[in-house]
Amino acid sequence: MSDTHQYDLIIKNARVVQPGKDEVIQQDIAITSGKISLVAPDIAADKARAVDDAGGKLVFPGLVDAHMHVGIYSPLHEDAVTESKAAAMGGVTSAITYFRTGQYYLNKGGSYEDFYPEVLDISKGNYWVDYAYHLAPISSSHIDEMESLLINHGVSSFKIFMFYGGYGLHGKTDKNAQREFLMIDEDDSYDIAHFEFIMRGAAKLIKKYPDMSDQISVSLHCELADILNAYTKLVQSEGKLTGLRAYSAARPPHSEGLAVWIASYLAYETECLNINLLHLTSRKAMEAAMMMQTVFPHINFRREVTIGHMLLDYDDPACCHAKVNPPIRSREDVEYLWEQLLDGNVDWVTSDHACCQEELKTENHDASNPDNIWVSKSGFGGTEYLLSGLYSEGSKRGLSLNKMAELVSRNPAQRYGLNSKGDIAEGYDADLVMLDPEVTFTVRHEESESSQGYTPFEGKELTGKVTTTYLRGEKVYKDGLVIGGARGEYLSRPSS
Numbered sequence: 001m002s003d004t005h006q007y008d009l010i011i012k013n014a015r016v017v018q019p020g021k022d023e024v025i026q027q028d029i030a031i032t033s034g035k036i037s038l039v040a041p042d043i044a045a046d047k048a049r050a051v052d053d054a055g056g057k058l059v060f061p062g063l064v065d066a067h068m069h070v071g072i073y074s075p076l077h078e079d080a081v082t083e084s085k086a087a088a089m090g091g092v093t094s095a096i097t098y099f100r101t102g103q104y105y106l107n108k109g110g111s112y113e114d115f116y117p118e119v120l121d122i123s124k125g126n127y128w129v130d131y132a133y134h135l136a137p138i139s140s141s142h143i144d145e146m147e148s149l150l151i152n153h154g155v156s157s158f159k160i161f162m163f164y165g166g167y168g169l170h171g172k173t174d175k176n177a178q179r180e181f182l183m184i185d186e187d188d189s190y191d192i193a194h195f196e197f198i199m200r201g202a203a204k205l206i207k208k209y210p211d212m213s214d215q216i217s218v219s220l221h222c223e224l225a226d227i228l229n230a231y232t233k234l235v236q237s238e239g240k241l242t243g244l245r246a247y248s249a250a251r252p253p254h255s256e257g258l259a260v261w262i263a264s265y266l267a268y269e270t271e272c273l274n275i276n277l278l279h280l281t282s283r284k285a286m287e288a289a290m291m292m293q294t295v296f297p298h299i300n301f302r303r304e305v306t307i308g309h310m311l312l313d314y315d316d317p318a319c320c321h322a323k324v325n326p327p328i329r330s331r332e333d334v335e336y337l338w339e340q341l342l343d344g345n346v347d348w349v350t351s352d353h354a355c356c357q358e359e360l361k362t363e364n365h366d367a368s369n370p371d372n373i374w375v376s377k378s379g380f381g382g383t384e385y386l387l388s389g390l391y392s393e394g395s396k397r398g399l400s401l402n403k404m405a406e407l408v409s410r411n412p413a414q415r416y417g418l419n420s421k422g423d424i425a426e427g428y429d430a431d432l433v434m435l436d437p438e439v440t441f442t443v444r445h446e447e448s449e450s451s452q453g454y455t456p457f458e459g460k461e462l463t464g465k466v467t468t469t470y471l472r473g474e475k476v477y478k479d480g481l482v483i484g485g486a487r488g489e490y491l492s493r494p495s496s
Contacts (some may be wrong), residue, residue: 003239007032007048009473011432014054017401018424019410024401029059031430034472039424054434057467060405061424062093062431065383065411067304067350069098070131071377074451075293075359076119083355083381085449088477090351090384091433091466094413094421094491095129098159100136102183104169108182109138112145117155120490123340127488128476130431132416134159134219135271139184139192140194143201150205154492156212156417157276159219160198160257164224165190169325171380172232187373190260197218199272206273215417217274218267218304221261222285223251223326231255236374244314244435247373248327255280256326257288267299276302276415279352281309281326283336290345290440298392305337307389308382310349310456319454320361320376324352336395341407348412351386351438354379358453381450385443385457388436391464395437417494430473439465449482 007030016039030048031103045051065087071079071338082330087095099119101109104175112135123131134199136159137143149155164182167173173181182190206213235241241249260277267275280286280303285461293301312322313331322328348433357377364375382389390404413422420429442461445455469477 003049005049006394007037007141008023009050009052010043010045010048011052011059012043012045015056016110016424017058017060017405019402019406019422020279021402024058025055026102028061029424029430029432031473034430036424036426036428038426052378055103055265055274057434057436058401059424060091060387060433061409061422061437062429062433062469062471063091063371063387063408063414064096064416064418064421065092065351065353066096066304066348066416067352068095069352069354069477070095071099071106072108072354073356075379075484076106076122077126077453079086080123081486082449082451083383084128084483086130086381086384088469088471088482089449091186091469092385093129093431093433093469093471094132094418095383096126096132096412096416099133100159101138101370103181108161112142112149116149120153123490127486128482128486129471130491131488132418132491132493136161137198137201138182138190138418138423139188143197147207150209150212150216152273152290156216156493157219159203159221160195160219162195163221163225163228166195167228170376171374173227173323175308176295187469189316190265195263199266199270200422202274203270211298212494213416213419214274217276217415218272219276220259220263221278221325221432222263224259225254227252227258241465242330243319243371243373243444243492244316244322246313247323248329251325251445253282253284253329253333256285256325260285260288260292264296264301264383270460273298274300274413276304278304279306279309279326279350280304280337282329282333286337286340286345290485299399303345304348304350305346306350306352307386308352308380308456310334310337312388312391313380316456319457320373321377321454322333322371322456323361323381324380325378338393342397342399346407347415349390349407350412351381351383351385353381353383354377355381355450355452357451359364361454380451380456382455382457384448384450385462387433387466388462391435391437395464419495430470432470433466434466434468435464441465445481
């Protein structure tokens with residue numbers, strides 16, 4: 001007997017949250033072969049093989065978490081499993097994770113021609129959500145490989161860590177240690193000139209491939225090593241500050257602001273027109289970013305904030321568990337970021353998820369100084385709280401649901417070349433997340449799929465809980481449980 005059903009699945013009674021719209025409308029969503037076929041009221045249930053009832057819950061496009069670090073502290077084949085499951089429980093269906101050569105990650109140097117196929121081979125079959133990678137050209141030879149990475153592997157976004165040349169991942173270090181950390185040759189330098197040449201490489205690609213030009217970009221972690229070195233020495237010698245306040249003072253906001261200015265001028269000089277300013281944390285950083293937009297209006301700047309910097313401040317009891325680069329800032333800075341987001345000056349919100357396990361935060365502490373911020377590793381996870389955190393705090397401040405969908409779905413998808421992601425509309429991948437706005441819950445680390453073993457958000461009360469996540473029309477998460485196998489696919493960008 002032939003199958004006469006028009007659709008594979010219909011989700012009925014959904015309050016559909018579409019980016020770019022002015023309201024949320026109760027509609028049904030029909031799905032065929034992993035794609036959205038129709039969004040309309042009252043689609044007949046007998047047209048589909050299966051029917052799910054959203055029960056009036058909010059349905060967002062699957063989240064694009066455009067800033068993650070999978071494989072940084074644990075082997076990639078392990079981290080991809082646990083952290084993509086954590087992503088699925090938070091409604092994330094596309095994880096774009098940063099990767100590079102050097103220590104951490106695969107702990108290898110060399111060419112991306114050899115390195116990146118190994119990354120893709122390890123990744124295959126280990127992600128519960130779809131995934132892509134931003135890559136960092138660390139050595140000068142990597143700049144020559146940018147075109148091959150774009151054309152042969154679909155890597156359209158490249159990253160610069162502005163402080164890496166003269167400062168460690170976790171604290172002050174010497175030049176030789178940094179060279180060993182980056183695994184670069186004696187004649188290579190990871191400095192402002194290198195950053196310039198990366199931008200020139202990207203600018204060349206933008207001009208050469210006009211059909212992809214809007215989705216080829218350079219992203220920057222904006223902090224300057226000279227400022228970090230000087231202020232770390234000052235804060236440690238004075239000994240007046242401890243914990244997250246000390247770490248913020250050692251990596252002060254004006255280091256971010258100055259780095260933004262330098263990055264922006266380099267973009268102007270090199271005609272690199274697509275620049276992403278990552279995880280801006282403070283008033284000074286955001287003001288610098290807005291000034292540079294005014295000075296260089298022809299440059300297509302994008303400004304990112306993280307949910308961690310929107311929910312936590314440096315007086316939070318999480319202390320060392322919330323150590324991250326750039327640091328958690330003051331409550332005044334947090335509220336300023338929210339103001340800028342509501343004013344439309346933030347383009348997307350991410351998690352900067354880096355699963356840094358408990359022992360890496362506390363293994364070097366002694367009993368007399370359990371809050372020694374200087375010996376803890378940097379980074380923490382949070383992808384599983386991205387949507388709930390944004391909904392919980394954003395709704396209090398008047399952030400519309402449709403704008404939320406832009407910030408965590410459409411905007412990063414469009415910038416980074418995920419052209420079938422980020423919206424609930426005909427032809428898009430059926431990546432969907434149901435959120436119950438009536439449920440208030442308390443964050444407990446033991447409920448997360450992450451292998452981290454703690455969360456800096458522990459004990460926080462959030463309103464708006466993810467109940468179901470669909471990846472290309474199939475459930476991957478439902479009511480606290482990850483469902484099925486690792487169906488995540490590699491996303492070559494820009495996608496069709």
